[in-house]
Amino acid sequence: MSAYIVRRLLLMIPTLFGIMLINFVVVQAAPGGPVEQAIAQLTGQGSSITERVTRAGTGETLTSTAPAGESTSRYRGAQGLDPEFIKELEQRFGFDKPMHERFFKMMGDYLTFDFGESFFRDRKVVDLVLDKMPVSISLGVWTTLIVYLVSIPLGIAKAVRDGNRFDVATSFALVIGTAIPSFLFAVFLLVVFAGGSYLDWFPLRGLQSEQYLALGFSGCIASAACLGDYFWHIALPVLAMVIGGFAGLAMLTKNSFLDQLHQQYVLTARAKGLPERRVLYGHVFRNAMLIVIAGFPAAFVSILFTGSVLIEIIFSLDGLGLLGFEAAFNRDYPLMFGTLFFFSLLGLVMNLIGDLMYTVIDPRIDFESRNG
16 A cells, blocks of 8 residues: 555656646736736826836835837737836746746745745735635535535435435436526525525625634634634525535435445345345445545545635635636736645645545455556
């Protein structure tokens, strides 16, 4: 097992390098880079030709005093700006170097977990991610737990009652739930329960009320009122995210159980007179749950980082989904690539943990046996 883990860890290096390289090339080729974003902000401030931009983290200013029409810059909207000013902008954002140099410098910094500073927020990328992490972790953890706690028993019940009215009715309900987009259901919850046209039962913003923000994580855990306030805030966003998450996992659980129920060892156990409950949970459960439980880490990462952008926007939750959307929209390259590197690495590690969980659930599995 140790040799398998070492091989997988070594394989992460070229995989991560490939992910970063492909995304770097695609983003660099897209129009509207950070230099153009800065120029757009400057020229949008008014008709004055003298413009200033504060250098991130230093307090210095860059000034352009060129007459209109002298610039022949390759950047859109740069007409009328001093070419020297454009060069200073390129130096600020690192575009004075060839693309391959920028990429290898970026990767060298990332290997030491130096993600730099955001172009347009004047803060370190690590600090921004840590500030937004509680929101995304809250959504990801509770959504994943609820989906698993509901889908697994539901899938087992559907497998045991395969083909009867319960199975048909729940399948119909799952199809309806899957067909409703999470963001549309979020809008429905907002209108009905959060001060829209009907009821005003739930808050619209943040994870906590203002009076509990100063308590912090440890203080909130010790306060029943603070915990209640936290769950009050998180209820609607989590409900909106889990509504479409039941179907896939419930059907996977059902099909896995059906496959095991037709195996020879189940027929043998029943022939020996074992109670059906013992056959189901003592013999079938471990084998049937192998693929379901082993996929928990990957499912958590997927929900945590890809499923909450619109939910965060609708419920005014300032989390990683909204942060990534704004970074892509503003072409904030340090924030885009820093978070991409971190989350790609986390996803690769979670995939390895998911594979190792196979051996935890079923010790008979040996990844090294194929070498023999």
